[in-house]
Amino acid sequence: MKSNALVVVIGGGIGGCSALYHLTQEGWNDVVLVERDELTSGTTWHSAAQCPNLAFNQLLIGLRSYTINLYKELAEDPDYPINYHYEVGGLRLITDQQQLDACHHIISVADGMDVELELISPAQAAEKNPLLEPHDLLAALYDPLDGDIDPAQLCQALARRSRNAGAEIYRQNPVIGLTQKANYEWIVHTRDGDIHCEHIINAAGYRANEVGALMGIEYPIVSMEHMYFVTEPIDELAQRENRVAMLRCPRDRFYLRQEKQGLLVGVYEHDCKTFGMDGIDPDFANSLCAIDLDRCLPRLENIFQRLPCLQEAGIQSIVNGPITYTADAGPLVGKTPGMRNAWSINGLRVGIGEGGGYGKMLAQMMVHGETEWDCWQLDPRRISREVTLEYTALKAIEDYQNEFQWHLPHEHRPAGRPLRTTALYPILQKEGAEFGVVNSWERVSFFKPTADFVEEHGYRFNNWHDIVKREVESLCRGVGILELSGFNRYSITGPGAREWIDNLTCSRVLSSIGKVGLAYFLNDNGNVSGEATLAMIESDHLWYGSAAAAELHDWDWLHERLPEA
Template identity: 40%
Template sequence: MSDHARVVIIGGGAVGTSVLYHLTKLGWTDCLLIDRDELASGSTWHAAGNVPNYSTSWNVIKYQRYTSKLYAKLGAEVDYPINYHVTGSIRLAHRTERMEEYGHVKSMARAQGIDFEVIGPNEIKDKYPFIELDDIKGGLWDPFDGDIDPSQLTQAFAKGAKDKGARVQRFNPVKAIRQKPSGEWELDTKNGIITAEIVVNAAGYRAGEVAAMVGQYLPLVSMQHQYLVTEQIPELTKLKEKLPLLRDPDVSYYLRQERDGLLLGPYEWDCKADWLNGIPEEFSFQLYPDDLDRLEKYIEAAIGRVPILGQVGIQKVINGPIPYSPDGNPYIGPQHGLRNFYNCNTFSFGISQAGGAGKTMAEWIVYGQPEWDLWGFDHRRFTDFADKDYVHHKAVELYQNEYEIGFPVEERPAGRPRKVTALYDALKAKGAFFGARGGWERAAYFPRNAKEAEQKLSFHRAEMRWFAPVAEECKAVNERVGIMDLGGFTKYWVSGAGAEAWLDRVICGALPKLGRVSLGYALTERGTILSEFTVTRVAADRFYLLSAGSALWHDTDWLQAHLPTDGSVTLEEASGAGSSLVIAGPKSRELLATLTDADLSNAAFPWPSAREITVAGRKVLALRVNYVGELGWELHVPMADLVHVYDAIWNAGEPLGIADFGMYAMESLRLEKGYRSWKQDITHEYTPFDAGLERFVKLEKGDFIGKAALLERHGKGEAERFVPLIVETPTADALTCSIVFDGATQVGIVGSGGYGHRIGKSIALAYVRKDLSAPGSKLEIEILGKRYPATVAQEPIYDPKNERLRA
């Protein structure tokens, strides 16, 4: 048998069927879903079926609320019965920090029209009369939380899609996948060959097996997740309405009513990853053996909190596989290195996210870009550092901390280090506290004593043990000279006769002249920001590109997809070939002058320009730019020379008061300059004009990718504008996605927030309504549930004329 479909989806759980359903909603009906067994026979059938809206991420709240709203109408729309109970939920708080987190999440949710409430113990008791409130400070109420039957949900999605013309094949496992010279995919299945233009891997915990069929490794592991269901509880049989879903994150369990009993699901510390050496050939509708000993203390805690739980016996125990990525987020989007092959898998919370997943995946396929920027769900956020050992250790760590508070900075240690520069051991010996970014270890800060080296998590800067040493690092950069090993940039060499013309089409602004450096932005076809590059022209037909370390596979895929086919341009990825030493501060020229014969004067080496120079006898590419806003250079040094050059700079700099500085200091310094952070301050939901980056757009030049759409959007006028704000907050800085208000009206959202040590003030970089973006505009920002005055500042806040950069 042979078959053909425009899109083939592999995997018939809640997520796969949602993709099928949403594709048909967008008019793509020549779609086929195939499953190795019956629909919903993987993780879906044994899922607890909870449907929360809660998240500490702005877009995840949006995405999950889309899901819960869809479920409320799906049954009627497709004429299929679904048991969906909207009961509301209570999240308990034992700690003040938890209540603060709830204040932040409530603010984000309310900005999206979801009426979360932070409530006190008495209100909790009113909503949940069977609870004991010892040591409870309060909670968070979500009126739209609830539970759904996962198998019915899956069948409803499938029926809705089939009614519009899509097809479903059950009991048809895929044995092999290959790509034809035409670009089409050929799937060898039990029932014959299927040809497809596009393939979606929605195979749940078997997604890694599907990825292997196309020569790829997908970083996921299956964790055992247990929950138990009690016998009938007399008190519950008398209720007219179901109890709200109860979560106790400080203890790490959820508890909800299941018929007239209770369902208890802990996330235990003594957790277990399984199938590390392969998945059994047959596991559909199967479970692991019970292991209740691991849950004992959580069961006891839940009984103490809700005593009726302990009055009856256990009716059944479910212990099934749930796929986990290293950070617990799923994979939605293109597969690195392949064309027309997508991931929509590895959902730890698949039922609450299936609706949003289907919508996002369908938009990727149909439009080439989803409405929401869900970079945190793109599998390309992990590159080759995420091997099996890393995934295993990170997934266990994540499961253990599933309900932990989302503090602004936490550097979890499992699976590290993965990628290091040649300076790692030397900086570690100096006491550096490291954080991993894009798999690369970078010094976060340099503790001055043992106490400062201990990670203390808090929302309040005075309680963060790194705050004082970071202040000293910022002072050194501001007053003397600092040095930073900034490894892990994504780096490319672009060369060839067609390099200039090609880059001119890729970048929306002007290319730099020979020996000069500029910022360049690549846009989507919709005219929004895709990526940011530092572009250096080292020859007429040769360019050096830098982008975010985490963007390696993202940018590589995009650049390679747009390369000309005539061989006129060569793209060479060189991210691991060296590191970047940042030398910054008013004494940086004086320092470097002792180590090089190059002329470092403004006339010979102006800002922003680039030269190949010799430092301490080693050739380096020196860029007179930096991310901290002081006189300085980035020295791009081959890895083999890194230690030698660093040691020479340090020794020469000691008489000048040189100091090491790390990522946390750089973050403070860049906020004062208003330098944007990719995927935090600039995403594909904003254009360069929204982001205040119009100086990097050259509309008068020839065509560039996204130009037509950008012209159209700009012609209609921007609704928002990116601005820096000075926040009058005594202890805590604005978190990402804190909400900006004008009186009672929501008028903006924060991208980045933090403390500016040079100016001694709290800063928020935010998008606000354009009519309120003028310097001096008085607004408020809600931080941890409380409002604080904020004033729009002139950009940049620090050194507004860039006199220190040009010194």
């Protein structure tokens, strides 16, 4: 085993294997991966391994599109082909107007990313999956490139290419300690010895917080048990030459794909369970949770109506395994908050379907300082320090229960709230304020006309549109008060403070005491990294104010650029 490397990746699932591979593709070959057991022995091995193009925003569509192209290239490698069912096609079943409106929105977003999605009729949907009962559908959103892949073969293919490029992989070698040196480099203590390195990547999946504990930090990650079952062979499938289209249903919270001549059906039950909150058995590898299909029974009735063939099909196997969720359901890919040279690729709820993109994004960040995508919504520093594991568990349960239910514009779901409030919160609440959430701060959206007013959400003008209109008109004609308590504020003091800030910003830092100005901060490539309002309090004292969501990002960015003592 090497005693020195540029990067050590901790964890051999899809996140770790993808990060390792993409680091070699970006030119860093002195990289190693350490895995406590075998590759893919965590969540990856039991993944349903679906690979859709369809996602709710530009970033995830871009990551999924890249991932699909990468997997297609891997599958076509004559030296190491892998089992990838490409262009099977997938259907998102639409049963209400709100979901239909959301699909129109997503089609336009995907079109801007050169990704083809199509809204089709219920009859057309039934042609693509004849097992489907379409009687109450309004439409279906069709993703022609949707498919599934063998997750173990996928990771082995990435590992093989990484080794060929110079990377090394050490299996059956748990990490038992992490030490950061004064120069911010790391010593990774493993059972088989120490590795000195410049960077570490936490890719430990549902053990992310075990690795985090070795660094003295806690990630907002919780695992949820998730079940799917595979049926015995179904005659209609045995008689077909082509695979039936995959299904996802927002109303009934299930997905379905063909598995050989049977069906794989995954259910997101309301009576769900977290996993590992009190610790995880060290021997839990290539393992599953106890089967409890009764939790899924309330969903199964509607699923069986949608797929009548399931009523007669026998169950061949049931899988119940952990999947990681974060406090806002988005992955944590990027710099670990408050740490130098420590990176994360964790919380990959859709790890297989987006894993290629995550690995490339992280590698580009590490090697070049930025990526080809706007990756803020995956940055681990977007989530505040006040977020606890208990809060994360509440949000994970909420997101699990609402799987496939896209967030509607201005929708802020209630679990775990309020977490952060200002001194004015009870006063504003008494005045009828309707609150949203920004970086876990409760922030006023508008003031309700009556105590029993219930906010509605959707893609059309709703019941608070006229309320906000009147508030805006009132502000334009008069005076308004803005509460800044929930915004990010730093005090920068000391000899040379103004000159230091002036060197970091492309804007002109005002020198007159009492002056206020807007400043933009650039990364090493000249692109905008941050925006802040600067106020000169004294000659060597500035007030720095920025968006609430930028709290940890800006703290790290400024600290990394402090002059050496």
